[in-house]
Amino acid sequence: MKRIIIALILLVNIPLSAQIDKDESTPEETVEKFFAAFHAQDTVKLKNFAVEGTKLQSVSNDVEGNIKLSTDDYSNFLKSIASIPAEASFEEIIKEFRVEENGLLATVITPYSFYYNGKLSHCGVNSFQLVKFNDEWKVVYLIDTRIKECE
Structure with a gap:
């Protein structure tokens, strides 16, 4: 009888733990949702993807070919x-x-390509740094490259 009760307890807990894991987002899903909000221009949702004080940086070349690093809040x-x-x-x-x-x-x-009004504007690579707070991934830092001459 003890074995049956233990087996039932284990069987009941398996679906519960699977459901808990399923509810947690992954870093990739967080970034996908970030871009969905970005394309929808939904700044309320975008704000929820990041922590207070998140910094953004971009690396590009200026017109003279010098490397330029810009930082923004x-x-x-x-x-x-x-x-x-x-x-x-x-x-x-x-x-x-x-x-x-x-x-x-x-x-x-x-890696990405950015189009503005249907024309290729630039391409490059985004690097998102995320931290998991209470089972939720949040952006703490984002840096990208911006290249004008894309392949």
Whole structure:
């Protein structure tokens, strides 16, 4: 009788633990949802993907070919997304996701091409640094490259 009760307890707990794991988001899913909100210009959702104080950086070449590193606050990023005119179209096409996860820390690398009003504007690579807070992945740092001459 003891064995039957133990077996029933184990069987009942298996679906519960599977459901708990299923509800947790992955770093890749978080970045995918980030881009869905980005394309929808949903700054409320975008704000929820990052922690207070998140920094964004971009690496590019200036007109003279010098390397330029620009830094901005996430709040300014949100303002820039909100200010894109309704008649403008933009799309960042993600080519792949490379994910390195280690406990509470994850890096998601996404090569991309960015189109503005149907024309290729630039391409490069995004590098998202995420931290897991209470089973939810949040962006703490984002850096990208911006290349004008894309293949």
